[in-house]
Structure formats: C-alpha cells, structure tokens
Amino acid sequence: MIKLETAHIEEVRGIRKLDIDFRKEKFAISGPNGSGKSGVIDAIEFGLTGQIGRLTGRGTGGLSVAEHGPHVDKIRFPDASFVRLQVYLTELDKSVTITRKISTPKKPKIEPVDDDVMAALAEVADHPEIALSRRDILRFILVEPTKRSEEIQTILKLDEIGQTRSTLNTTQNRLQRDLNAAKAAVDSSRTALQTHLQIATLRSGDVLAAVNQRRALLGLAEIAEMTADTKLDAGLSSAAKIPEFNKRSALRDLGALSDAARGFPTLAAGEARAIAADLGRLEDDPSLLAALQRHTFIEKGLDLVDGAECPLCDTEWEDEQHLRNHLTAKLLKSEEARTLQQRLLDKGAAISREIVRVTGLLAPVHKLSEAQGSADFPRLLSRWRADIGELKDKLATVDGLMVLKDRLTTGWLGIPNAFSASLKTLTETVEAKPDQTATIDAQTFLTTAQLRLGDYREARRKSEAAEIALNTAKAAYTAYCIVMDDELNALYEDVQEDFSKYYRIINEDDESEFTARLTPSEGKLDFDVNFYERGLFPPGAFHSEGHQDGMGVCLYLALMKRLFGDRFTFALLDDVVMSVDAGHRYQFCKLLKTEFPDTQFIITTHDRLWAEQMKSARLITRRTSLAFHGWAIDTGPLVESNLDIWDDIAASLAKGKVEVAAAALRHHLEYVSRHLADELGATVQFRADGNYELGDLLPPVLARMKYLLGKAADAAQSWGNNELRDSIAARRTALSNATGTQNVEQWVVNRAVHYNEWANFGRSDFEPVVAAFKELLRCFVCPTCESWFHITPPRGAPEALRCPCAATNLNLMAKVVTTARLLPFR
C-alpha cells in the first residue's frame, strides 16, 4: 500500500493553500473545532480516492464533492481546487505524485504513469475505508446487528460475497419455477396421451395393450417392448394419406375438456383469493405498498447497475460500489415487503400451473375445431389461449399481479361466454359424424398416439433437464453457503481475537481480562463485550462513551489488519480518539506504536493536550505534528509555529487588517510560549484546567532562557572556552535588549493579556509591537535550522541547550573541580 510524503492542498474545503510534510511518519494535527483539521483529512482522502466520505455518507443528502468540495469562494471555479500528494508506494518502492482536481475527480494526473503505479493507486482508490471519522465508529459499535453486519461486510469488501450467495439463491428459485412449469407440461401431455389411449396409468404394459390392439387390427407387428425409440405407428405404409381425425379420440378430448370445465369457475380459487387479500393489504397500507414498489423497483435497478450512474434516476455516484451499497441497503429495509412479494409469487406460480393444465386440454380441442371447420369456436379458443398465456406472464411479477387484482376476484380464468355452448355444439357435430371404419379408426388412433407420445417425451425430457439444472443450482448454493460461513466464521474469530487484544492494551489497568464475541448469523452480526467479567453485553449497555470510542477504533484496526495484513500502512483517524480519557491515552499510543509500527496514522484531535501526550509517548515528534490555532474564511487554517507567520502578519497589516494580524500574533505567541515553556522547562504556575494565558507563560519562559544562557556561559568559562562564553554572553545581551524593547511596548504588552484590545489599534500602533516580539522570539531560534531551542534531558537537571540540527549545542554542565585527597599508603 502507501505512505504519504507531502501534501499540497489548494482551495479545497476550508483550506486556501497549505503544504504539509508528512515524512511517511505517524502524524498528528491538532487544533480547536472548526480550525480546518478535517479539511486536511478530506483533502487527503480526495487526493487518494477521488471521494470525500463526509460528503457522500449517510445523512449527506444534497451534498456532493463537485459542489461542496471546493473552498466556498471557489465553488464557481472548481478548477482552482486541487490536491497534490507525494505518495510512497511501499511494495513498489516508488514515489509518485497524484494531482487531483475537484472538477475532474476521476481523472487524476499521476506521475510516473507506470502500469504498476496505476494498479497500486487504483487499489488505494478502491479503499475509502482508509479514512475513519468518529461518525464512522458508530457504524461498528452502536448499531443493530443487521446494520453492523452490512457495515463490516462493506468495509471488508464482503458485500460481493453476500451478493454472490444471494444471486445463487435467486438462481435456484428461478430454476425451481422453471421445473414447476416443466412438470405441469408433463402432467398436461400425460393427461392428453392417457385420454387418447384410454388407460388409467402410463405403464408400458397398458400403453402397449392399447396400441397393439389397433396394430393387430391393421396387421402390423406387435410391439413387444417400449423403448425410447419406440414408434407406436411404425409400419403404417403412408402416414401422409391417413386422416388426422379420429372420432373416438376426438370425443374423448371433448369429454375431458367438458368434464374439466365444470371445475373451471372454482379453479385455484383459494390461491386467487389469497393473492387478492394480500393485494388488498397493500392498498390499505400505503407504506407497505411503497416499500414493495421500491423493492421491486430497486431490485430491477440493482440488476441494471452497470457503472456509477444510477439506472433509476441518472444520478452520478462516486463509483459503482457506492451506488450498489445504497440500493442494497434500501432493499434490506423492505424485508416485510420481500416476504409478501415471495408469497404473492408462490400463489401466482400455483395458478400458472393450472393454466398449463387448462391449455393442455384446450390445445387438442382447438385443433379439432379448426379441422371441423367451425366458424367462431377456433377464434374463441385462440383468443382465450392467448389471454391466459398473457395471464401466465403477469402472474410471474408483483406488478402483473396488481393489475390482475379485480380479475382474481371475479374469475381469473376468464371463461368466454360462448365457450360452453360452442363446446357443446362441437361435441354434437363430432358425435353426428358417421363412425369411422375400424381400419381408419385404428390408423388415426396410432398416429395421434405417436404424436402425443412425442409431446409427452419432449415434456419429460425438458422436465428432467430442468430437474438436473435445479439440483445443480441447489448443490452450488449449498456449497457456497457452507464455504462462505466457514470462511466468515474464521474471519470473525480473527477479528474478535485482535479486537479483544487491542482493547486490552488500551485498558490494561482495569479491563485486563476483557473479551469480546462476534457472532455472525444470517444477515446479522451480533457483537457483545465483557463488562468487568460480569458477562457479555452489547457495547452500549454498560461501557462509557469513551470506552465505546476505544472499541470502535480497536474494531476498525482489527478489521483493517484482517483486510490488508502487513499491507496496512496508512490510515486517517479524524478526531476518533476524542473521548479516550487521559488515563488511557498513553496506552492508546502504545497500541499504535507496538501493534502497527509500520502504519502511518494521520491523526487529528481538537484536544491540544492529547497532541502533547502523543509527543510525550513518542508516537509523534514536533516535526511530525502540526497545530492549527484557528481558521478564517480568507486564510483557511491558521498554523501555529508557522515559519511564514511574520509575512502573514505583515500582509494583513498592509491590507489594513489589524484585527487579523493581532489574532495571528496572539495565537503565535500563545503557541510559542506554551511550546518553549515545555521545551526549556520553564517554571510556570500550575493550573488544573490547563488553560494558560500568555501572561502566565511568557515571563517564566524569558526568565528561564536568561537562566539557561547564564548557566551555559558559566559552564563555558569553567571549561576555559572564553570564545564560547563571549558568544553566549552576546546572545544573553540580545535577549535582554529584546526584552527591553518589549518593555518599551509594555503598555501594549500589558494589554496583550486582554488580547481583544489589540483589535482597536491602528497599523502604526501595531507594527512596533510586531517588531518587538519578532526580535524577542528570534533569541529562541537556531539561525541555522530555524527550530526552537530545547533542553536535554527534557526532565531533571538540564545538561545542554540545543537545537535539532545541533548547530547550537550549549553545554550547561560546568567543569567539576575536585580536590584530590591523598590517602596514606599502607
């Protein structure tokens, strides 16, 4: 995967222009709420994936990257909004540059354009879960089991697996319906054949007895055995000349239809009533109807998804995956509707089977009526067969059933008014025909029998094929479910183990025996955690909000480890640790350091103290942290320790914006005083609320620096290094002069404690103040590396005053002069 080297962000979200050197290290960004920290996270996420989770997740209706990604003043000029990231690809050992504009999020400029680079970045872009916000934590912890399952499956890219399972299930349902239809066709053709042969069963002996009787009459050889190739009319000299009409067979067909017709008015009446009742429920419950309509609609839509554009409303999504997740979530919400849909379709299928049977009875009579030259009956039958054929199609969909509601309650079969009379007339016509000679009767009997046997065999063949297909689908579905369950159980066991371990690391003082249990079941993922060994409970039951936050991060880390393994090298944690209480913060840092030594976390927090604790715990350093002290719409985040602070202040003054310059100076002095108090070990009066003002910090810092320089001068002298002593003395003098200059401005400085008064000054009033503090702070900075001085060791008696580049390294330890005491020789 990746590590982030640098970021250049311009006109994105709340940021105007910002460069950050992430150094491929764990990095922290702190600052008060609204100072622009999350804007940095958004920009990095956008640079890497082309998406901004904050604008595309739930509850973000009406928001989009295109419209709300640019700085508010650049909405009409999205081309000006872009992010340029220098990214290190760990597996390729390559550094690449990604430049992505808000106006063309899917077309980043990548250099170099190597195939392996493009593939690696495509993989990153496919993993928006590298960014975790506190809002995301709730997705894992405080949600119902079905939603948690969905969320975790999404983050682990398991939704594809669930979808394959679901598709295999749909497949077997579809093949089951095909088999039912094929079996109905077999029944229908069997009935037609048995009716013709006048036999009660379709046993080989019964068939041959009926057939051989006619064959004997015609002098044809007896058929001894029924095989798959047996032709019942084999041996007839010229089948073409034999009339198709067989009076007795025709009368049997007419009789069979006439008998069945008596039951037509009540045919499948129970199923029809049940469908009508369910349709009535839908009419009475508009929300259920809406859910069902959405279900069918969305189901269709999901099936048609092919790209990031919604096939239902043409909305352009971030990518196809987001669109699919959105539609799948909507489908799950209409579970009751789904059950109702299944019941409706099952009943519809039962009526369809009856239609197949009726059609089987109508077909020979239809043919007969045409052969007999009836005028209207063939047309009537033709229309009726077409009508119930269409009915069969409608019974296969909920939309179709809804159209049929009235028909289902008033005689769904739609028996034509003239049917009975026409059937009777045709029967009388056939009965009135002279009896056929025994020879003709036998010949037509055999040819009709062969035709119907052929139909029956074909129906059987199709039914058997449908059965094989269904059995294959069932075997596949079962195998997939078993394998999927086994793999998911193993996965959740891994995740559960890692999660428990991580949580124990954070809470080793009070929950060292902590365990958790993830229990997957059909579409659900139950999550229970041990509460002080009193049993397993849902996370929200007894644990505090801070503990729940900790759990969310731990579960996220466990999931990411399972997803990426050793390739988990990068994550954005946006204010996710805010509720971790002070007692557990060092442990949290320990978790990130020890369990994820090669992962670059970019962490934001609005708690300044938290950021300092990360430094103390050596999770980050001064170079791998950044603090914002505020935000302004014109400037974006105001960066503490900003090397360009004086230029910024001068620019503000040049524009006559004294209040902006004053605020920048105020925050910079606050930051520097706090930082130097810590780095130099100044003695500051303790405040329990940690709310130190400039007046609390700056005087002790000045006093401490003078003391340290004095100590350094004394040490140099003790070692006989007069040159160094003089140089230090010069520094001390410069500091005194600067302090003196500052004192000249004391009337302003005093008011500096009540900062807002600065805003009332004019430019000429304020410029000397700025110059005085600039000169003063220069005494604390190494001229070579421009970093602040610090003492070593950080705690205890100081031994040296240094800067990071070691250009300044003043020894504070004076030479110890000892007087040797000679002991008497023994």
Next chain:
Amino acid sequence: MPTLQQQISEKFLSKLAGCGEVDAAKIEKLRVLLSENKRAKAEDFVKIFATPAGEDLK
C-alpha cells in the same frame, strides 16, 4: 494475496468438484464467470446450470 472473495470462490469450486453433482465443464464455466465478473447475475448462473452435461461435439 488473494482476496476473501477469491478464497471463497476457490474453495467453493473445489467443494463442488468433490460433491460429484456438478460436471467438470460446468465447474470450469463457473470458474470463468466468478473470476471475470464479480457481479455475476442470476441468468448467467441459470445458463450454466441449464446446460446439458458434457461438451458439444468437436
């Protein structure tokens, strides 16, 4: 490193081959479908399962 989806697909096909209810030609078609198309549709599976066993004459 194979994804979980790929791992499950592989084990699924092996299990299917072992159960003896699905012929080798169908399993091969399933392998191609699952590897080429992450979002296989029901009609794709129906087509494979409804194909008569064996292969066409060459």
